[in-house]
Amino acid sequence: MNLALRIVAAVAVFATADAATDRVELVPVITPHDTVLRPGEPGFMLVDVIVAPGYHVQANPPAFPDLIALTLTLDPAPGVEIGAPVYPAPKRLHLEGSGETLLVLDGRFSIRIPVTRRSTAPASIQIRGTLRYQGCDDVRCLFPRDIPVTLRVDLVRR
Numbered sequence: 001m002n003l004a005l006r007i008v009a010a011v012a013v014f015a016t017a018d019a020a021t022d023r024v025e026l027v028p029v030i031t032p033h034d035t036v037l038r039p040g041e042p043g044f045m046l047v048d049v050i051v052a053p054g055y056h057v058q059a060n061p062p063a064f065p066d067l068i069a070l071t072l073t074l075d076p077a078p079g080v081e082i083g084a085p086v087y088p089a090p091k092r093l094h095l096e097g098s099g100e101t102l103l104v105l106d107g108r109f110s111i112r113i114p115v116t117r118r119s120t121a122p123a124s125i126q127i128r129g130t131l132r133y134q135g136c137d138d139v140r141c142l143f144p145r146d147i148p149v150t151l152r153v154d155l156v157r158r
Contacts, residue, residue, distance in 0.1 A: 040116060045151055047072060047085075047111045049131070056104040057133040059090030063103040067134075068144050072111050074129035079121025080153065083114030089140075115153075125153040 002096055049070075060069040072085045088110065090103035127150070134144040 003094060019151075028148070029047045032101070040059055040119070042116045045113045045115050045127075045153070047113065047131070047149060048108065049105075049111065050108045051135065053107075055101075055135045055137050056091075056093065056106040057135055059103040059105050060085075060087040061103075063101060067102070068132070071132045072113070072129060072149065073132070074149070074151075077125050077127045079118050079131060079151075080127070081116040081118065081126055082127065083116075086112040123154070127151040127153060146149065 056090045058067045060071060062069040070087065074082050074085075076082065092107055093102045093104045094100075095102065097112060129149045129151075130146050132144065132146050133151050135142045
């Protein structure tokens with residue numbers, strides 16, 4: 001019996017600096033991704049992230065250990081085995097004057113999460129987690145942010 005795994009993952013990082021509060025504004029992006037899985041068959045979920053123009057976040061892993069990497073942490077959920085997130089390949093950003101090169105992500109990208117459906121999976125699952133990042137521009141970095149992430153997984157008979 002085939003089951004379709006329909007995932008609606010919404011996450012966006014829009015870094016819009018407010019000089020008085022150093023605040024980051026967030027705007028959700030809803031991106032459906034369909035996958036067909038049988039019990040025990042591996043698949044994946046995607047979390048789409050958008051970083052506002054002029055900003056970037058540190059890649060995972062970052063170029064230097066003291067930098068705050070983009071990190072997606074997901075809580076365990078009944079009926080699915082969740083693997084470690086797979087982050088996109090970073091871009092290299094050369095810092096003028098310092099000679100250092102950072103590994104960053106900007107624009108729109110997806111984080112891929114391996115998932116395996118168990119035979120005991122309920123028809124609908126919510127997976128909660130946190131996306132941690134620090135938005136930076138060419139001059140400064142904003143305070144690190146933790147934003148909640150909820151992935152809805154619907155198992156549909158085919």
